[in-house]
Structure formats: C-alpha cells, structure tokens
Amino acid sequence: MAPHLIQFTQDELSHWAGMGDYVLIPPDRSYEIVLRYEGEPPHGDSYHMLSLGDRRLPGFAWGCIFTMSACSNFIAFSWMERRFERLTTIVDVRLGRYFVLPSYIYHPRIEWPVVLDAVAAEQPYEFVGNEAWRTF
Incomplete structure (x- = not known):
C-alpha cells in the first residue's frame, strides 16, 4: 500500500499521522519526511521510523500530532529514544539536528524561537541559542 501524503500549508501547520x-x-515543498510504520505497544499508539532524505532520525516517532514551522525549517512531534517513553522533539531539518524538549507537549505549535502547547496553557519552551542539539 502506498504511503499517505500529508501536505502542510501556512493555514494547516499541524496534522495527525x-x-x-x-x-x-x-x-515550502522543499523536502519530504517519511514515516514508516514499525509497530505499536499493547493498548498504545503506533510508532514509526522517521527519515529525512537519506538520514534516519534515531529512536522512533509516535503516531501523533506533527507540527511544522511556517518557514518549513522545523518539525515537532512525540518521540521516543527507547521503548516505550514519550518525549517531544523538534527537528531542524536544514541542519540535520534535533533537540528533546525538557517537558512533554502532545500538540506543539512552533512560533520560532518558541514552542508552545497548542491546547493547554503550559509553560512554552524558548530557544536561546545555547541548547545542546544532537545531529543525525
């Protein structure tokens, strides 16, 4: 079966997958992120391998809300480095790096350099330039 295509737009920056x-x-249609279904824990969401071109992000993306920045430079989503934790990561697609946020956000909204919770009034995370990004 062919993968489902999801086109993010300036009006729709978040989608469930x-x-x-x-x-x-x-x-901006400048790249594609491929999510390949890997499995699911008992009574849980699906998890996926995530690839950007020929690079694979370590760990797994959860089947959840994926949010892109309006400039197309960043994507945020639920992620796990090892089974079965749930974290939030933001990927800088241009520089091939990712950062794990200190607290979990199910439905992130990116207003760079800030990542907000789109549905709850939680404390936003603001990037200040000294974050320890990981490359992939």
Whole structure:
C-alpha cells in the first residue's frame, strides 16, 4: 500500500499521522519526511521510523500530532529514544539536528524561537541559542 501524503500549508501547520506509512511535505515543498510504520505497544499508539532524505532520525516517532514551522525549517512531534517513553522533539531539518524538549507537549505549535502547547496553557519552551542539539 502506498504511503499517505500529508501536505502542510501556512493555514494547516499541524496534522495527525499514525497507524500506517506517511510522507509529510512542508509548506515550502522543499523536502519530504517519511514515516514508516514499525509497530505499536499493547493498548498504545503506533510508532514509526522517521527519515529525512537519506538520514534516519534515531529512536522512533509516535503516531501523533506533527507540527511544522511556517518557514518549513522545523518539525515537532512525540518521540521516543527507547521503548516505550514519550518525549517531544523538534527537528531542524536544514541542519540535520534535533533537540528533546525538557517537558512533554502532545500538540506543539512552533512560533520560532518558541514552542508552545497548542491546547493547554503550559509553560512554552524558548530557544536561546545555547541548547545542546544532537545531529543525525
């Protein structure tokens, strides 16, 4: 079965993707993110391998809300480094790096350099330039 295509736009920067294979296309259409279904824990969401071109992000992306920045430079989503934790990561697609936020956000909204919770009034995370990004 062919993967589901999801086109992000300036008007729709967040989409749910899970329980299958997906190709996520940013607003500027300059790259594709491939989500390949890997499995699911008992009574849980699906988890996926995430690739950007020929680079694979370590760990797994959860089937969840994926949010892109309006500039297409960043994507945020639920992530696990090892089974079965749930963290939030933001990927800088241009520089091939990612950063794990200190607290979990199910539905992030990116207003760079700030990542907010789109549905709850939680404390936003603001990037200040001294974060320890990981490359992939």
